[in-house]
Amino acid sequence: TTLAEYTVSFNLVAEWFRANGLQPDVIIAKRKEFGLVLPGTKVVLLNGFSGLAVFEQTIRDYDVRYIISGKDRFGWYDFEPQLNLSCTNSFRVAGSAGGYDIIEVLPKEGEKRTLQSNNIIRYLFHHFERGDFAQLRPFFRSGPVAAVSHPMFRYYEAVTLECLGELDSARQLFSSLLGMPQGVGLSQQIGFHLSVLDQLSELRQTADSARRADILFNIALNYWELDMRTTALRYLNATVMQQRSYIPAYNLFIHFSLQTGDTVNARGAYSVLSRDYPAEPAVAAFGELFGLFDADRSARTPAGRGEIAERIAAVYAQLGLSDARIASLRRAASLQPERESAILTLSALYQERNRFYPALLILTRALEQRPDSPQIRSTLASVRDRY
Numbered sequence: 001t002t003l004a005e006y007t008v009s010f011n012l013v014a015e016w017f018r019a020n021g022l023q024p025d026v027i028i029a030k031r032k033e034f035g036l037v038l039p040g041t042k043v044v045l046l047n048g049f050s051g052l053a054v055f056e057q058t059i060r061d062y063d064v065r066y067i068i069s070g071k072d073r074f075g076w077y078d079f080e081p082q083l084n085l086s087c088t089n090s091f092r093v094a095g096s097a098g099g100y101d102i103i104e105v106l107p108k109e110g111e112k113r114t115l116q117s118n119n120i121i122r123y124l125f126h127h128f129e130r131g132d133f134a135q136l137r138p139f140f141r142s143g144p145v146a147a148v149s150h151p152m153f154r155y156y157e158a159v160t161l162e163c164l165g166e167l168d169s170a171r172q173l174f175s176s177l178l179g180m181p182q183g184v185g186l187s188q189q190i191g192f193h194l195s196v197l198d199q200l201s202e203l204r205q206t207a208d209s210a211r212r213a214d215i216l217f218n219i220a221l222n223y224w225e226l227d228m229r230t231t232a233l234r235y236l237n238a239t240v241m242q243q244r245s246y247i248p249a250y251n252l253f254i255h256f257s258l259q260t261g262d263t264v265n266a267r268g269a270y271s272v273l274s275r276d277y278p279a280e281p282a283v284a285a286f287g288e289l290f291g292l293f294d295a296d297r298s299a300r301t302p303a304g305r306g307e308i309a310e311r312i313a314a315v316y317a318q319l320g321l322s323d324a325r326i327a328s329l330r331r332a333a334s335l336q337p338e339r340e341s342a343i344l345t346l347s348a349l350y351q352e353r354n355r356f357y358p359a360l361l362i363l364t365r366a367l368e369q370r371p372d373s374p375q376i377r378s379t380l381a382s383v384r385d386r387y
Helices: 003-019 052-061 081-087 117-131 133-141 151-163 165-178 186-205 209-225 229-241 247-259 263-274 281-298 302-319 323-334 340-352 356-369 374-386
Strands: 026-029 042-045 066-070 087-097 101-109
Touching: 003 026, 003 302, 026 052, 026 165, 042 101, 042 133, 042 374, 052 081, 052 247, 066 186, 066 209, 066 263, 101 133, 117 133, 117 229, 117 302, 133 151, 151 165, 165 186, 186 209, 209 229, 229 247, 247 281, 247 374, 281 302, 302 340, 323 340, 340 374, 356 374
Parallel strands: 026 042, 026 066
Antiparallel strands: 066 101, 087 101
8 A cells, every 4th residue: 555545545534524513532553644734633643562461541541532544454453362352441443444443432331342343253253252271272173264365364273273282383373473574573472472372381291280380370470461261260279279379370360350349259258258367458458448448339429439449459569460550549539539549649649650631631621620629730731841
């Protein structure tokens, strides 16, 4: 595609927004040029390998309402994995222009809305998300899928082989994908998996229980970073099965389960931890956290729920869970926009992470609610100077 053709495509997307009376403040896209044709719109550049956590945090912190995504000839979106695996949002194709789809970001309510992905892609991520690799093995051997030369299908086939214990075959397939046109992002993902394959090989050769627990725990961490959340939780469970007193595995299992919205398993792990290891420092904090969750369900006013959300954020700070802390502070500010303490703490956290635009957003809205607040006004002025 020539530069002139790209320019026409970008302008057609801009025209779609104008024709629909929309002026988005922030969009996610793979191309920075959208900022040239959408004056006043901030473009956050991500790609299909940016990671699910980064993708979800960007949507949350920047209040993203639209994603502009291309599709290749097979129908694979620029952000296909994130769009299919997100636990926090649903997505809907609002329109198309210039060879791009304009994807609307929606709150996740009940079952996720399915994008207009083809059936093969939908099947792949349905089972990948659940860690159903035994179902995926025959899927990749089936005629229609075996005939697909798409690098990402071969990548997920290699992941499937890895998770089914076919380590040599997985390594061979991963190695064949290095240098493919998907670029650095794919190579980095493959590098993570090659490291996991080394760990899995060591696990097979190790009899020492303590060492096996360490390996299982590290594999779980790698799988979480690779957005294989169900598989990561399985390896954390395997860690405590190998060594019941492996406390970090309990702590992460609770935290990861909460991130995926699985409060049942989070509470189950906490019950075991508090029963068998009541003196562990995290036990009191997690106990307070679950008590606050219960209190939130019975709270009747926005002010009451806002206070609870801020207290939940304080517990997350004790546990060292900074992103969960941000999410709770945002909820407190949403429930009670004039809640100055939550807003100022949230602004400080954003500034520590050099996320000045989200700090600017939260403070600007707060000043509308609290125009008489000298602290909000002075903090907003400081952020504007740095932005």
